[in-house]
Amino acid sequence: xxxxxxxxxxxxxxxxxxxxxxxxxxxxxxxxxxxxxxxxxxxxxxxxxxxxxxxxxxxxxxxxxxxxxxxxxxxxxxxxxxxxxxxxxxxxxxxxxxxxxxxxxxxxxxxxxxxxxxxxxxxxxxxxxxxxxxxxxxxxxxxxxxxxxxxxxxxxxxxxxxxxxxxxxxxxxxxxxxxxxxxxxxxxxxxxxxxxxxxxxxxxxxxxxxxxxxxxxxxxxxxxxxxxxxxxxxxxxxxxxxxxxxxxxxxxxxxxxxxxxxxxxxxxxxxxxxxxxxxxxxxxxxxxxxxxxxxxxxxxxxxxxxxxxxxxxxxxxxxxxxxxxxxxxxxxxxxxxxxxxxxxxxxxxxxxxxxxxxxxxxxxxxxxxxxxxxxxxxxxxxxxxx
Numbered sequence: 001x002x003x004x005x006x007x008x009x010x011x012x013x014x015x016x017x018x019x020x021x022x023x024x025x026x027x028x029x030x031x032x033x034x035x036x037x038x039x040x041x042x043x044x045x046x047x048x049x050x051x052x053x054x055x056x057x058x059x060x061x062x063x064x065x066x067x068x069x070x071x072x073x074x075x076x077x078x079x080x081x082x083x084x085x086x087x088x089x090x091x092x093x094x095x096x097x098x099x100x101x102x103x104x105x106x107x108x109x110x111x112x113x114x115x116x117x118x119x120x121x122x123x124x125x126x127x128x129x130x131x132x133x134x135x136x137x138x139x140x141x142x143x144x145x146x147x148x149x150x151x152x153x154x155x156x157x158x159x160x161x162x163x164x165x166x167x168x169x170x171x172x173x174x175x176x177x178x179x180x181x182x183x184x185x186x187x188x189x190x191x192x193x194x195x196x197x198x199x200x201x202x203x204x205x206x207x208x209x210x211x212x213x214x215x216x217x218x219x220x221x222x223x224x225x226x227x228x229x230x231x232x233x234x235x236x237x238x239x240x241x242x243x244x245x246x247x248x249x250x251x252x253x254x255x256x257x258x259x260x261x262x263x264x265x266x267x268x269x270x271x272x273x274x275x276x277x278x279x280x281x282x283x284x285x286x287x288x289x290x291x292x293x294x295x296x297x298x299x300x301x302x303x304x305x306x307x308x309x310x311x312x313x314x315x316x317x318x319x320x321x322x323x324x325x326x327x328x329x330x331x332x333x334x335x336x337x338x339x340x341x342x343x344x345x346x347x348x349x350x351x352x353x354x355x356x357x358x359x360x361x362x363x364x365x366x367x368x369x370x371x372x373x374x375x376x377x378x379x380x381x382x383x384x385x386x
């Protein structure tokens with residue numbers, strides 16, 4: 001397809017060296033591309049914009065992934081690897097190639113899009129809005145050393161045969177939350193790229209939790225333990241895993257915990273003296289409003305409807321015992337921008353906050369209460385960076 005005088009199309013194997021060079025320069029990466037770059041790109045649909053001389057001048061990737069919302073998997077396009085030639089930044093080329101890519105993603109069945117943003121502005125013009133952040137917290141290991149491992153829980157390293165249990169533990173947590181990604185398919189390796197995975201095992205052999213971790217830094221003050229996942233399905237598993245992290249205090253005084261908020265760890269441990277190591281905001285956009293509403297789960301105790309005016313016109317949102325549908329029609333009493341729809345869909349904020357941001361107008365106390373209840377549930381969270 002052609003837009004703004006550029007040829008926008010899927011990249012081929014022959015285009016990947018130029019795409020890597022653009023990636024390397026944009027993101028300041030040293031060294032050669034990883035083996036996955038020019039190998040099997042399953043699950044990644046790479047797009048490029050080419051000028052009249054056939055030179056690659058912009059690129060982006062559509063990741064074929066899914067996120068859990070309301071206990072159901074929602075098909076998504078994960079935006080990644082967006083880069084534009086330095087001389088063409090600020091010309092609108094990024095928005096042009098992203099619109100083309102997202103139109104194709106919608107055609108393949110994606111109903112929402114998600115991304116980690118460098119700056120929100122370009123993505124807000126596409127109808128995306130910030131709905132959460134992946135936060136890594138630096139915790140003094142000494143704050144965990146006071147915990148004692150509960151009786152009846154054994155800790156042991158995971159073996160290759162244990163990883164189906166690890167994946168199911170994550171899936172159990174993800175199904176009960178909002179926003180967390182489905183970890184299956186070609187985008188995910190069977191074995192995590194970490195130094196260790198510690199299991200919390202019940203007396204009957206049931207795996208009740210796990211922590212995946214990597215050792216960083218040196219010895220004593222510079223030592224750190226990076227924990228990408230710490231998931232306990234029971235209080236005793238959560239406590240045992242946190243207590244085990246405390247045993248690193250002499251050789252790795254700092255534990256870097258990547259947890260959704262809120263998390264049971266905050267109820268189990270006294271996390272004093274913590275600081276934010278990194279905070280990566282992520283955004284969500286709704287590509288196909290009707291399909292997106294039908295795809296996710298909604299509060300099972302809520303039945304009713306509200307009339308919305310979206311960018312595409314008047315629609316009626318109807319929720320009935322966990323199912324939702326969005327159909328043309330109605331009075332359009334509540335005016336909702338595309339960004340406001342993204343926030344409500346994710347459950348990141350209610351009508352009062354959206355009004356103050358200028359993303360929602362109209363309606364009354366009853367429509368506000370309905371929309372507040374529709375978005376109630378776990379705060380949107382995302383752990384996996386892409």
